[in-house]
Amino acid sequence: NAGVTQTPKFRVLKTGQSMTLLCAQDMNHEYMYWYRQDPGMGLRLIHYSVGEGTTAKGEVPDGYNVSRLKKQNFLLGLESAAPSQTSVYFCASGYHGQGKETQYFGPGTRLLVL
């Protein structure tokens, strides 16, 4: 049981390049989330999904797109990277329902946009 995994761990991009971050979970969780973490700003929600085939915008969605074609995977895409997207990206997943609200985080992806 690997929990939540993220690929890649670290990436350097040039401004304007595109990339996809992959999040995978093997806990059969309905909910999945993408956050970015910047110094002094906590964890900010980019996009989230409440089930396979569904996605919704979070607090800071601009410049990102997501897809959840399979229940266990949640992809975060940057179509045209900007230096402002330099950050650490965390994926999280969780169950649906009362008493099951805990979110479990992946190890993070460190992205540097030059």
Added chain:
Amino acid sequence: GENVEQHPSTLSVQEGDSAVIKCTYSDSASNYFPWYKQELGKRPQLIIDIRSNVGEKKDQRIAVTLNKTAKHFSLHITETQPEDSAVYFCAASNSFGNTGKLIFGQGTTLQVKP
């Protein structure tokens, strides 16, 4: 929308002393309040959580208190140890909202001096 304020942003204590971190939330519908600990370079991990039908919860040296009327909750760590040094995040959620979304505070960097 929901907002969570966390104070202080940094906290330095001597080993063996107590540490208290406070958070306030804006949405009176919030009913789930987790605390996450993030060690340097690691993922956030849940250390304790509390629901709105409970005023206090303890787990060994860690306790969380909730004041629904004032809309604030606090993390208390007693007998601090160097391994408690980390960034701590509070969060709030409305578990009836069927999204599982967490709104995080900005984080508190706790340093425990030996």
